Amino acid sequence: MNEYPRYNWSCQGMANFCKGTFLEQELVPLGLCLNCGICIYKWPKSTCVVMEWMYLMGLARDNAAINHFEALFRSLEDINTVLEFAKLEKKDVKPVVQSVFFSPELDNESYKLLEVDESVLDSILSGKQVVIRGDEEDSAVLCTDDKTYDIKEADISNAMLIIPDLKVGKDLSNVGEQNAHITQVTSVMHNYYELRPCKPKVKKLKSLLEENKFSGMESENDESHQGQKYTFQDLLNLVQASEIEIKTALDKLQACHIEGHWRVLDFDFLSQVLNHIMRLCEENDWLTSGIPLEDCCQTLEELFPRSVLEHVVHCYGDSIKPANKTDEEEEQMEIDRITHRYVVDTKFYNLNEDKICRFFAELVLRHAGKFNFQEFLKVWEQTVPSEMKTSLHQLEGMALIDRNCKPEVIWYFPSENLPEDVGERFNFLFKTQEKWTLEEIKPYISDLTTEKMDVGALLTKYARASLQNGIKVFNSRKPVT
């Protein structure tokens, strides 16, 4: 009420009408009525006389207007009468009384309540945007900079009355004159939206990027390369994950930023590039000294785009920390790496043995179907550069070995192609193989883990453990469908 402009309007008319019943000074102008611009007076004794007066003066024309005025007039006398009926003592309650009214512009539709946790609240309060992402057919997902949440609607039978500037007991003092405040309910809600932290739904990213794989500049105009290409902004709108999560996923998919679009490299093309790089390494004996990125790119620039070369070296090599760099500079390089802004400054890379060996294993197994395990080991040994050593842990999450059949076989089983949903994932895995050891299954489910649920907890929930020849194995809890 206090914010209403004071209006110096003579209350002569009213005083005349009520002559004898009260003194003019007793009327306190409160301000202008928001609806009709008429000055509102507070008269401490009762509202009814005022109402009657307004009626006679033709100010209260219809029921709505009367309601409206009634709403704005709630005298202390009325309040105290009710208090007395309620057998409450005036001295037991605080002097400030808040009379609750529905706002004349009561609107239940335009507001939505969203339950937020600390981290979302922080990003809202710090002025950042949170985004609801996804295609029309996806369920709604809310993303902050680095986290993803499912949005679920919750209905409750309780009524939630939204009242701005409502005072609670602590805000009000125990002393002072009795005073009535008008508070208004702006809307009544019966539902709100909950947020549940969820795994980023990045599987779609892979299928989007695979619509048009990159296999060299010269084949860009081929019929097979006319599929949709995506910029980072496009991906943000289509993939239900936060910016940072999408960047991580792009990194994991080894996607490359080529001419403004994010692309995955066609496998055959990738092997070409990598072969050229390796040959160059052998010629110059870079395997031991490290690859100078700049020289490498200059030599091969005619064959492949520079961004691709840098990308491949980066994916399959580890940058060597020069002795004279400080930690801060190193951090900056790490940031550049994440944002894929390559620094021109010549950097040295060592090819990563595990990654290279893994790549060659993939090359061998990819189109092979089931492969005799012993034979595979031999072929694999021969394909990798002579300085590198193969090891079975390099195959984790990419290939499965069946040691029970004679002869032992190995086949290509990449973890990227598995369903994203936990239930479906386990179903698919147990359909592929009835029993798994912990080492076998771990790489295929480790991406499903959350803060609350590690691999062990996932297995307890979705699998049954048993002993087979003294080794713990897991099989499905449910019948596999």
Next chain:
Amino acid sequence: MIELQGSLETRQPVPLSGKFVGDLHFTQQKDVPILIIGHHILYGKCMDLEKPFAVLVKNSSSNAEESAMDTDKTPETSYKVKAIIRKKLLFKQRPKPIIANVPKKL
């Protein structure tokens, strides 16, 4: 925010807007909120919300249309966070009736 168990209805199906709900008092001693609605009295308590609510208001549609024309894509809808609600007064007990016409002793 005030949370009531159940919902408020009028006897006649008239819009609630502009109507009087009730008086909200707080006791001197323990700050217990008391809400008097009609001839019912409700005792409640003041609670901090475990997770605060953000009050969202959809941005006016004219903006959305403009941006739709600019980009030729599906219109972007945005919501503005108008307020954060951290506290509520919860009235979950059964309302007690007030009996008005008890003759007063003289």
